[in-house]
Amino acid sequence: MADVRLWTLLTRHNVDGPAVMREQLRHLLEVGRRPRVHLHLVPREVGAYPGLNGAFVIATPADGDDVAYLDNPLQGTVVERATDVLSLRQSWESVRAEAMSHRQTLSVMSEAAEAWT
Template sequence: MSEFLITELRILRTSRGLSQEDFGKAIKYSGSHVSSVETGQRPPTEEYLEAVDRVFETGGLFSRLLVRINTLEVVHVWLRPWIEVERDAIVLKSYEPLVIPGLLQTEAYARSLLSTGTLPAGQLDPQVRARIDRQQVLGQDNPPLLFAVIDETVLRRAVGGAAVMREQLDHLLMASERPNVNIHIVPASTGAYVGLNGAFVIATLPDSRELAYLDHQLEGLVSERPNDILPVREAWEKVRGVALPVQQSIELIREVAKTWT
């Protein structure tokens, strides 16, 4: 993926008929710096790519590519295909009985969750950053329509402590103000229901294909087989059926947020 970014930078430069020296002058870097980036000896930094985007008016293309590459290089191999699906989806239907959905987590909440796992030394910060970077999909051009159904117990589980939870629930309230985000809460009074069997996400792509993502302790499963999609779609309809409408859900989140003091 890094080679792809370097190749695109080189294509941009040559398409403008610029030498490495001239390209460097335009973005206020030396020609030798440009050369070292294009040969892979020096990684392109955020500042470097921001300068390229600004000077050549690419609309932030190279900065977005860096985020995408960094995310894919850090996350588990089995998760990479789903991240691509998230970026291409027009609709995401997410259900979570245990934690706040990743696309709606704060950095502190994500850090608290990930620190309880078995990440190798030095991997916590990159993993947290990758999770937060994935959330850019909700603010991209033509973002997916996200329907998130969350069990009420998630709002009351002390992940990271009271301050972290208050920030997280306030973040949910702010996210719900986005026109493409709809949050529904399954009240604790519901008792047993099909969603307690596990978390899942259904993605609808522009060509109307549906893919499902199922999470568990070892790794996530991505499938578009009809025999897999059908029961997940049925489960979605059932959890939506027991969840509160959006406005009542927001009121419940606001009430629970007040308890985290």
């Protein structure tokens, strides 16, 4: 099983009402407490950072080289070329350098979930 790392922006936009927002955050908290899942928020004060270029996932299969998946509103793309995966990994490390720790992230998300009442 690959080590899965998730990153997300914590938004304050009200989508479908406070109850939905609260439950979405609680669900993310539940997932974030799993042993192989790490959530990391990037504080707003950071401003522009590489994670704003779009979502991607990097997977490390037990029996092969890293692969990545890019997603946008029109299509998803599997990335297998080693130099491209390396570039995405470097982007990920840049995001992590700006992000809060996993523990801090869970704390902020917990507070945000309770604020949606």
